[in-house]
Amino acid sequence: MKKPVDGFSRLSKEEKIEWLASHYFQDRKDAVSIIKQYWNTDAGLQKLHDEFIENTITNYYLPFGVAPNFSINGHLYSIPMCLEESSVVAAASKAAKYWLKRGGFKAEVLSTEKIGQVHFMYNxxxxxxxxxxxxxxxxxIATTDGITKNMRKRGGGILNIVLKDKTDKLSNYYQLHATFDTLDAMGANFINSCLEQFAKTFKEGAARNEDFTEEEKDIQIVMSILSNYVPNCLVRAEVSCNxxxxxxxxxxxxxxxxxxFxxxxxxxxxxxxxxxxHNKGVMNGIDAVVLATGNDFRAVEAGIHAYASKDGSYSSLTHATVENGIFKFWIEIPLALGTVGGLTSLHPLVKLALEMLSKPSARELMQIVAVAGLAQNFAAVRSLITTGIQKGHMKMHLMNILNQLGATENExxxxxxxxxDKTVTHSDVIKEFNNLRTKTL
Incomplete structure (x- = not known):
């Protein structure tokens, strides 16, 4: 019978594994073996991974692939992609090669404004x-000088703070709505630190304000937090040809x-x-590069899907036209990314990925990520309107099916x-595999 555990985080890694194996797995020995199989043999590297999060027991591996031949603004890139879906890297690579012959991808950052809010109640x-x-x-602004000093030296910092009345949405609800430029950092910690100082200064000032009644002085700070919806941190990527x-x-x-198309x-x-x-296909490309470069793919996902709904209905992130004999395909999306801070200087593969991309600035990484999403979407739509999606996808999935069946390399x-030269289906693969096994018996 399973029982709650007290102080799990205080147990050693070995003790955590032993407790889990004893309470949650029928074959305790096999479970422990699988968990330890994914430990890194370099103790120092394993310790680094252990300290990324709490209660680490092992590493969870995802394939780290490369999509070459991306021409972006005249520069050639091999783009690192980290994900498990079988056909994504192949599709992105195919799209990159296709557009390499047609002028490549163009990309530009339209704006880099990020947002944070202090949510409070005022009656x-x-x-x-x-x-x-x-x-x-x-x-x-002045009371955050110690927080913003280094960011301001590099040309970033607080852009503005405005008071927003949200009482039409919720009684007595207001915001301090702040905008920031965090340069090459994603900036979550920087923004949240500024917001918490805003809240403290604001509440203390209200308590001293002689114009307020006692009730008005009692401003209730509900929370201070950045927003992952950044509609003014935009990047555009496009391709076009006759x-x-x-x-x-x-x-x-x-x-x-x-x-x-x-x-x-x-x-x-x-x-x-x-x-x-359709947008999930876009995110296949975006998430894979965001993850490979140590950025927060959950924040990126949330912000982009919100942007897809900005006009009141969930809609395509990509656009296409044919005008005067010119085919144009483009994407415009919000992306809050960083190339310094976080895992970018800690995770060895993240550092390798950024070096592969020629150590890009945050603005350059925004362009690369947007291009990856556009390329992935082009490949998917191209397949859908010609051969169908399953032919290429299942061909890539073939090895997964055979690995599940325990096939040898020769099989x-x-x-x-x-x-x-045949369309791959799960049932047909099993049939052919079983026929092959029968012949060899």
Whole structure:
């Protein structure tokens, strides 16, 4: 019978594993063996990984792949991608090679403004609150001087603070809405530290404000936290060429390809059910690079999906047009990324990934990540409107199926040869594998 445990975080790693193995696994010995199998043989490196989070018992590996041949603003990149989905790196690489022959990708950062908010409740005269805010605003900024000093030296820091009335959404609810430029840092800790100081200064100032009644002085700070929705931290990536250059598929003319491609994007704009899957394909590329470079893919996901709903309905993140014989395909998304701080200077593979990308600034990384998302989406839509998505995806998934079946290297080669010119289905792979095994008995 399972029982709660007290003080789990205080147990040694060996003790944690022993407790888990004893309470949650039928084969205790096998569970311990699997857990320890993924430990790094370098004790120092393993200790580094152990200290990234609490209650670490082992490492969880994801493949670290590379998509080469990306031409971005005239520079050639091999893009690191970290994920488990079988066809993503292959699709991104194929899209990179396709557009390498057609002028490559263009990308630009449109803005880098990040947001943080102090959420508070105020029960009183709104005009008094406005006057108080205008009086104390310089002090809000001044009292963060110690926090912002180094950031300001590099050209970043607090951009502005405004008072926002949200009482139409929630009774007595207001915000201090602050904007920041954190340069090459993602900036979460910097922003949150500033916000907490804003809140302290604001509340103490309110308590001393002679214009307020006693009730008005009692401002309730609910929370101080950055927002992962950064609609003014934007990057754009695009590809374009003459329609006649869209000529690699012999089964469809360039004109028909362009028309079907634009219609596919239009459908993703109009139909949320399609848009979710469409954007998931975009995020296959984005998340893989964000993870490989040690950034927060959960924050990126949340912000981008919110942006996809900014007009009141969930819609496509990508856009396509054909005008005057020119095919254009682009994406414009919010991305708050960092190339300093966090794991970027700690995780050896993150450092390697950033070096592979020529040690980019945060602005350059924004462009690279946006391009990866655009490339992945192009590859997916291209497959959907021509051969269908399953042909390429299942071909890549073939090795996963064979590994699940316990195939030998020779068996993998033989089954792969069978499906060289055939569509891969799970049932057909099992059938051919079983036939092969029967013949060798």
């Amino acid at each position: 009183g005269d709104k005009q008094k609150l406005i006057r108080f805010f205008n009086e104390i605003k310089p002090s809000l 329609v006649e250059e869209l000529n690699e598929d012999k089964n469809i003319s360039p004109v028909d390809f362009a028309e079907k 634009v219609r596919a994007i239009d459908i993703a704009k109009a139909e949320p059910h399609r848009a979710v899957t 993998k080669k033989q089954v792969a040869d069978i499906f060289k």
